[in-house]
Amino acid sequence: MQEQEQEHERDTVDDIVDQWSRTRPELNSQPIALIGRLRRLNVRVDTALREYFAEHGLDSSEFDVLATLRRSGEPYELNARALLKSAMVTSGAITNRVDRLSAKGLVERNPCPNDRRAVLVRLTPAGKDLIDAAMPGHVRNEERILAALDPEERVQLDALLKKLLVAHGDTERL
Amino acid sequence: MQEQEQEHERDTVDDIVDQWSRTRPELNSQPIALIGRLRRLNVRVDTALREYFAEHGLDSSEFDVLATLRRSGEPYELNARALLKSAMVTSGAITNRVDRLSAKGLVERNPCPNDRRAVLVRLTPAGKDLIDAAMPGHVRNEERILAALDPEERVQLDALLKKLLVAHGDTERL
DNA sequence: AGAACTTATCTCAACGTTCAGATAATCAAC
DNA sequence: GTTGATTATCTGAACGTTGAGATAAGTTCT
Structure with missing residues (x-):
């Protein structure tokens, strides 16, 4: 045993x-x-x-895109490449996510002035309002998920996970 | 910052x-x-x-089913319910997985003698040979994944994850 | 026994992802 | 500047899962 x-x-x-x-x-x-x-x-x-x-009427993948744009700061705009790296999914998945969010009026696609291959995805005011309203509750939810650990244990767990991530090369600059 | x-x-x-x-x-x-x-x-x-x-010609979900049957011990046989609980997926997903493994000749479906609603999924000799051959390399692969942590850190990480799992009710008896 | 409920599995449409490939633009080098 | 390689995104088929619902069998209560 x-x-x-x-x-x-x-x-x-x-x-x-x-x-x-x-x-x-x-x-x-x-x-x-x-x-x-x-x-x-x-x-x-x-x-x-x-x-x-x-x-909030979102699924995980949609929330992830909105949060990525929001935390990038003004003007809340990134190209598809940045979104797929952050989300760790393929380009096709980002195309679909942006399509869905765009249909909901939460993001918009704009041509990139410097690079005509690229598309800039930007939060609409409605998208920004939604993610701003949702984030505090999201963080409280994450706190609840971790509630079983005391502060010291959380620091320990975070450090151990980070050590593994670094070893696995999850160190791309954003 | x-x-x-x-x-x-x-x-x-x-x-x-x-x-x-x-x-x-x-x-x-x-x-x-x-x-x-x-x-x-x-x-x-x-x-x-x-x-x-x-x-080994398998995807994660197929490996998971074979490993679940193997570790259950002789006669390497479980009903679909046990498989879906272990895999944390829906019944439809198990139906599909067993269909695929059955087509490959790695498991077989047998009627349950005690309960005519239930199906018993059993490893075939080929299925047992395959999972027995694959497990040692799988464990070595897992060891490699964790290689960045020293023994004490692994024990710590395991204990912290377990604490969270228990808090989230992942305590079903198999 | 019969009715109502629960359990076990399967079916199937909807959905999101991946993978391979297409298109188009940019960059590097000659 | 044109060729060749790389980069950015989109397209579409294939695939596996979910979620709702169907079927069928077992269970409980009267």
Whole structure:
């Protein structure tokens, strides 16, 4: 079997690890557990974020585009390339997202004066109002998601995740 | 601006946090950073796992089903309900996955003797051989993904993720 | 037994993404 | 300046998931 922390509740990954140690005990179960937890937590977090975005009539991908434009500062305008790098999706996905947001009147496409290949996507006033109204609640929602950790634990977790991200090359300048 | 750890490389989320503190400085940036890192890391990990699965002719969802059946122990057989809970997807997704794996000859559907509504999905010998051959490399791949953390840091990260998972109710018995 | 409810799985349309490829513009080098 | 390579975006088919609903079987209550 596997050593368990007696004083804490078991999670689903504990069971998964137990199953592996019964059936393939020679496999190193620590990375299975750690990456399993990372992925399962991500699903839970996704769900919690999506529920909040839906209150504002948005899905996660739309919220992400609006937030990226908003945090870029005035004039709240970026080209598609910047949006796809920030979102870690393909160019086709950005085309579709901008199409949808544009149909909702939250962003508009403008030709880029310097580069006629490029398109500048800009928040409309309605888009800015929406994301400005939604952000404080979004952050409160994120705080709620992390509520189980005390301040020191949050700093620890953030540092560990960052260390892995740096190792994986997630260091592009925006 | 934001306090930075001077001795470590910056990651993309550091830039995102800087942008927010310039344009909406009153927002609490810690949860933005932490959840942003969790989600970005998950994308990187997904990609790294998928690349390995592809070497064995599988995608992530197929690997997940085979691994779930394998770790359940002999006779490597579960009903669809158990598979969807483990994978955190809907029943329709499991139907499709089992269809695909069945077409590849890696699993087979059998009627459940006790409950005629239920279907038992079982690894075929070919399916068992494939997942048994793939697991050691998969674990080595996961170890590589985590290579930037020393043993103590891995234990810390695992404990923090587990704490959040328990708080979010990821505690179903398998 | 019969009715009402729950559970297990499958079906199918809608949707968003990826992947490959098309188009068009810019840049580099000769 | 023209050729060739690169960059920016869009297009469209293929794919997997979701969500709602259908079917069928098991369960509970009277």
